[in-house]
Amino acid sequence: MSRVSAVSTASLTLLSELMNYDFSVHDLDEPVTDELVEKSTGIRGLVQNMRAHIGGTVRIRDLAGHRATLLQGPRFVGTATQVADQMEEWFTTDACDGFVLAATHLPGAFEDFVRLVVPELQRRGLHRKQYAGTTLREHLGLARPPTAPRLPTGPAHV
Structure with a gap:
């Protein structure tokens, strides 16, 4: 079974792009630690939002799976x-x-x-x-x- 079977390659790629860090070198079940976040130079607030939402350990699988949604920030709608x-x-x-x-x-x-x-x-x-x-x-x-x-x-x- 592929390491990316439950999480689409597109979601993992998008996560890596937003965080400016190559998450493909890690196992999807690896926890997202403060040290790992510090290695990234992208949008670190994604991890903070996920930690607040999940209330516990955030794994790379969680972060990649939720990254594809529009739940991370404000939605500007209207004309x-x-x-x-x-x-x-x-x-x-x-x-x-x-x-x-x-x-x-x-x-x-x-x-x-x-x-x-x-x-x-x-x-x-x-x-x-x-x-x-x-x-x-x-x-x-x-x-x-x-x-x-x-x-x-x-x-x-x-």
Whole structure:
């Protein structure tokens, strides 16, 4: 029986992406310890929420199984204006520094968000209309790291 038989590969992959940690190297019945959480650089609140919900030991199987649901955070629902209002409130009151979107239906959820909500956020100055540069580094305002000196080319001399 596969280690991922009861938990879909997609759920484990999504969990690994959100936590920025490769959970596939662990057994699904292994407990999620504080040390394991500290190794991740992603959304650590998922573990805290699961611990509060389960009330005991959280195993990787539990976390991956529940990750695929929309129970982990707030749900912004309504018209494009209402969703933008809710997002603006969270963002401007420092309740968050960004959002992770989950599709409520496929196909079309992300397309609806981009077509309806993003223009409203742009009108409010909360979402960019264009990018600052041509690379991700430029968009984020990060300096280019120094490059290593190049080695001479040509035939090697021994």
